[in-house]
Every structure is written in C-alpha cells, then in structure tokens.
Amino acid sequence: xxxxxxxxxxxxxxxxxxxxxxxxxxxxxxxxxxxxxxxxxxxxxxxxxxxxxxxxxxxxxxxxxxxxxxxxxxxxxxxxxxxxxxxxxxxxxxxxxxxxxxxxxxxxxxxxxxxxxxxxxxxxxxxxxxxxxxxxxxxxxxxxxxxxxxxxxxxxxxxxxxxxxxxxxxxxxxxxxxxxxxxxxxxxxxxxxxxxxxxxxxxxxxxxxxxxxxxxxxxxxxxxxxxxxxxxxxxxxxxxxxxxxxxxxxxxxxxxxxxxxxxxxxxxxxxxxxxxxxxxxxxxxxxxxxxxxxxxxxxxxxxxxxxxxxxxxxxxxxxxxxx
Amino acid sequence: xxxxxxxxxxxxxxxxxxxxxxxxxxxxxxxxxxxxxxxxxxxxxxxxxxxxxxxxxxxxxxxxxxxxxxxxxxxxxxxxxxxxxxxxxxxxxxxxxxxxxxxxxxxxxxxxxxxxxxxxxxxxxxxxxxxxxxxxxxxxxxxxxxxxxxxxxxxxxxxxxxxxxxxxxxxxxxxxxxxxxxxxxxxxxxxxxxxxxxxxxxxxxxxxxxxxxxxxxxxxxxxxxxxxxxxxxxxxxxxxxxxxxxxxxxxxxxxxxxxxxxxxxxxxxxxxxxxxxxxxxxxxxxxxxxxxxxxxxxxxxxxxxxxxxxxxxxxxxxxxxxx
Numbered sequence: 050x051x052x053x054x055x056x057x058x059x060x061x062x063x064x065x066x067x068x069x070x071x072x073x074x075x076x077x078x079x080x081x082x083x084x085x086x087x088x089x090x091x092x093x094x095x096x097x098x099x100x101x102x103x104x105x106x107x108x109x110x111x112x113x114x115x116x117x118x119x120x121x122x123x124x125x126x127x128x129x130x131x132x133x134x135x136x137x138x139x140x141x142x143x144x145x146x147x148x149x150x151x152x153x154x155x156x157x158x159x160x161x162x163x164x165x166x167x168x169x170x171x172x173x174x175x176x177x178x179x180x181x182x183x184x185x186x187x188x189x190x191x192x193x194x195x196x197x198x199x200x201x202x203x204x205x206x207x208x209x210x211x212x213x214x215x216x217x218x219x220x221x222x223x224x225x226x227x228x229x230x231x232x233x234x235x236x237x238x239x240x241x242x243x244x245x246x247x248x249x250x251x252x253x254x255x256x257x258x259x260x261x262x263x264x265x266x267x268x269x270x271x272x273x274x275x276x277x278x279x280x281x282x283x284x285x286x287x288x289x290x291x292x293x294x295x296x297x298x299x300x301x302x303x304x305x306x307x308x309x310x311x312x313x314x315x316x317x318x319x320x321x322x323x324x325x326x327x328x329x330x331x332x333x334x335x336x337x338x339x340x341x342x343x344x345x346x347x348x349x350x351x352x353x354x355x356x357x358x359x360x361x362x363x364x365x366x367x368x369x370x371x372x
Numbered sequence: 373x374x375x376x377x378x379x380x381x382x383x384x385x386x387x388x389x390x391x392x393x394x395x396x397x398x399x400x401x402x403x404x405x406x407x408x409x410x411x412x413x414x415x416x417x418x419x420x421x422x423x424x425x426x427x428x429x430x431x432x433x434x435x436x437x438x439x440x441x442x443x444x445x446x447x448x449x450x451x452x453x454x455x456x457x458x459x460x461x462x463x464x465x466x467x468x469x470x471x472x473x474x475x476x477x478x479x480x481x482x483x484x485x486x487x488x489x490x491x492x493x494x495x496x497x498x499x500x501x502x503x504x505x506x507x508x509x510x511x512x513x514x515x516x517x518x519x520x521x522x523x524x525x526x527x528x529x530x531x532x533x534x535x536x537x538x539x540x541x542x543x544x545x546x547x548x549x550x551x552x553x554x555x556x557x558x559x560x561x562x563x564x565x566x567x568x569x570x571x572x573x574x575x576x577x578x579x580x581x582x583x584x585x586x587x588x589x590x591x592x593x594x595x596x597x598x599x600x601x602x603x604x605x606x607x608x609x610x611x612x613x614x615x616x617x618x619x620x621x622x623x624x625x626x627x628x629x630x631x632x633x634x635x636x637x638x639x640x641x642x643x644x645x646x647x648x649x650x651x652x653x654x655x656x657x658x659x660x661x662x663x664x665x666x667x668x669x670x671x672x673x674x675x676x677x678x679x680x681x682x683x684x685x686x687x688x689x690x691x692x693x694x695x
Contacts, residue, residue, distance in 0.1 A: 256605030
C-alpha cells in the first residue's frame, strides 16, 4: 500500500467495506508492522482479511518504467501478482498511476483482441453520470483503439443500466458537426457508425460530460486528461470563490455555516481526489485506481466499484463482446 | 451584425461604450432599417457613429468556407474589409466563429513570419487571470506554430502587465514532468527553452488555468477548446447543483436570495457566453470575437478589449517581436 496518505485510509475504508458487504474477503498487501498495528486500531475481523507482507513500496515520484524493472518486492507488484495468479479477484490501489498501469500491463495483460487498457471513470452530471474514457493511459490512439474503448465503455455502462437498450456512445470533439475534428476522429466516426454492437450518437463537445445526455464519451488519454483536470480546476475555483464570498460579512458567514457541507460534497462529487474509482478496462482482471489523496469515503467507493465489477463479471463480458 | 441575439445587444453595448470612452468612433455594419430603428431606440449620438448597410449576413449555421465564397455582401465581410482597408482600427463580431476566422485570414492576413492566427482569451483565476491560446482556430499545430503562439501570448500579456519582467509562459500537458506528453510538445519545449524572448516555465496541467500562477498557457486549438468547454460544463453543473440545493427548503431559499447575484457573477466570470472578448492574435489588425450569446455587458467587454488592443498597438508589438 502506498498513495499520498499511506495505508491508514485504505484500512479504515476496508473496515467499512467488510461491514457493508458480508461476502467479501480482503488481502492487505504492505508493510507487516504498519498493517498489523492499523488492523488492531480499526479492529478488522481477522477471519475476513489476510495480511501479506511487502518489503518495498512504489513511491508517488517513482518513474513507472524504473518501478516496473526494480520494484518486484513492492506492495503494488505483489498485489497485482496475486490477482494475476487468481488468488484475488481484483486489485485496488491508491498508488502511482503510471507504475500501476505499467505493472498491470505486464502482469495482468489485456485480452488478445484489445491493444491497450483504458482508464475509465464515471463523471457526475446533471442527469446521472457519464462514463469518460480514456483518462490518460494512452496519449495517442488509433481509430481502432478508440473503437475498442467505445465497446469497453459500452459494456461497463451496460452492466450498470437497468434497461435492455444499448448505452449511447459519443466521441469527444471540438464541435458537434460530423465534418469536424482530426483525421483520427473522422476515421473513428466511420468505424463507430458501422458498428452494430454500439449505439453511436455522434460527436459531443466537452461541456456535454456534465449534462449526462450521453452514457459513454470516448477520447484519447490526452484529451480525457485535459477535460478531467480543467473541470477539476474550474470546480475548485468556483467553490473557492463562493467560500471566500461567504466569509466577507456576518450574514454570509452564517449562510456559509449552512452551506459548507453542500460545498464540500459538491467538490467531492467533481474532484478526482474524491469522486473515486477509475477502472482499467480491457484487462483480464479487475484493477481499480483510487486517487492518491482519496479520503476514507472515496477509497471505500473504489472498493465498491471493484466488487461491482467482479460481481458483474465486467472483464468476461468485455471478452465476450470482442470474441 | 449577426450573433445568436442579433444586433440589439451590440447597439446597447455601443451606447455604453460611447458614453464610457469619449475617444471612440463606431462603424455599425448591418441591415440599414434594423440598425436605424435600434440607433433611435438607444439614442446613439449620430456624430460618433456611422451606419454602413450590408444586404446579407452570415448565419450561425453557415459553413465557414461556403460563407467565405458566397457572403461577400454580409455584414461580417464588409466590417472586416473596412478594417483591412484602414477605414476602421478593429472589428468586433459576435457572429459565426468559423466564418469570422476564414474571412479574417482571407481579408486581414497574418504577419509574414506568423503561420496562423490563434484565438486567445483571459481565463479567470484565483490570482488574476491566465491567457489561454489557442482556443480552437488550429486543430493540429507544429512546434513552430506553438512557439509563435507563445510569443504572441507573451506580447499580449506584457501589454497588460505593470512590471517590466517577461510574462511567464507554460505549455499545456498531461503532467508537469519534462519527459511527458506528445512528440510535438517535446519538440515545442526544446524550442521554448532556447527562446530568450520568453520566460518559459515548463509544462502545466489543465487545472493550472484557474490558479493564475502562470501568465500565458499555450496549447493547440483542440486541447484549448476541450479545456474551455470542460471547465464551462463543470462550472454550470456546480452552479446548477447549488441553485437546486438552495431551493430545497425555506431557510435555503432565503439564502439563495442573498447568494443569487454572486452565483450569477461567478457563472458570468467563467462562462464563455459572458467572460468575453477573445482575440485573434497574429493578424495585422485587431479582430475580437464576442460570444454569440453575449449579453450587453459581455459585448461591451469585447469592445473594451478591442479598444485596449488598438491603444496598446498589440499587432505592431507582435510584428516587432517577430521581425
């Protein structure tokens, strides 16, 4: 276990996770002494956990390829190795994203017909949520890879949807008009229009992410990361403006007392630090990335997302669609 | 005159512009009958305006290249032609962005050493503002073009800055680390690091836009447009959430009465519909794009931005830096 806040948050979240779901068993991978003490502090039921010692850890600053080569005793490597060997059904980590992605690709592998895993996450929206992928795993993508992302996102959203209709899938672009965008987007559009396994609805602009009118929005990792970070920045900016304004006089100070839980929950909802549980899709097993600075509630959400994907057999469903 | 709201907003804003700045003279280009009636309604001083009839107009749905070929009697074409011939110092338009860009490139031209104009605008930030460019004029950019954008942005910010130090300039990327990003960004970084006319500070992520730690953030038009639209979407989403919450009970309803001007001004501040006046930089004259759905205050801001750029001789300063 690593992450900006160390294993304390993960153990606290595990406590709540075990209480909420009687069907789960958790392998805790990390420094034995540190974990033993935390397990005692949070009174985890010993019959539903197993402690697995790791002598090393990947730090948040480690270069991903250096970590891949040199950190085979790290908690991250050992946890992924347990999943790869079938000793665990899913891995949840709040550690270094680049290293997690590199180790995951090495240890768990994608299905043969899938080139690369994509990072996918539900974004809050006025109406429900939109799945956005890729969020940074793949800087440059071919039309064929974006096509694969569309199919994977559609499967994931399909498992969460009550209706039998196919989820709507759109491509992120800088205009809605069919002639707009790069050559890659134009070629991807042609592929998606011909794809009977998808309900492709066309191009959308980045503000659509927060409307919830489309179930799945597909883009390359560069565009997804910019959309995610820009919206995080705008959200923090607005909440800070409101908070400062609320401190400016005593009537507003009183209001801020009433509003502060709302403001906090709004930031939580849109902030990647808390709106949590990004899936690495396209892999043969479930791997969930929790934000490095996730709090207990946020880490718990990542555990819940992992459990859902195991229960819904998301990897197998993706394989099925591609075979 | 076109734009989503027609010439009414532009005429109302012109009234305030004339009142605020005794040194300006405004050429109003559009349908004679419509403008005559609006000039009377808003009591514009006839000695400080001139009405120029245009038989046609570019609609918001017109394809930019079709408009360029077929709309030579439009208000947009005539206004840009007046600027190109020196009869006016700047053109401000709330019309179709693609058509405005196409006609501008055709009629006004960039300086010889500048490949393409870039759309640039000040984004609100916790501390002051950040200039972001390009916002959609150029989908794919070479390192040389991004280098030009950096220089142009630095000139524009330099004219607004009180200190003599060079404005700080960063490149938009998906990580701060120097090894991150696309080949184009890597090559651009090398160019900017060697550039003595710039204070290049490295890569920034998209959330930095709203911090105001960097004066100028450079990116291609695709990335800039995604950052702009994603932040617009997130801002609207949050304000809507807060507004809905404030309607949920009577105490909060009272609070919302106190907060509604603040919420509105926050949306205005971050929303491109109102935070207004995007510059087409790199041209031999001043061209300012007002948002199609800009209100009076927002359109007035575009007029003020245009006047500032004339007074500060922004085009000439850019030419000087490039010669």
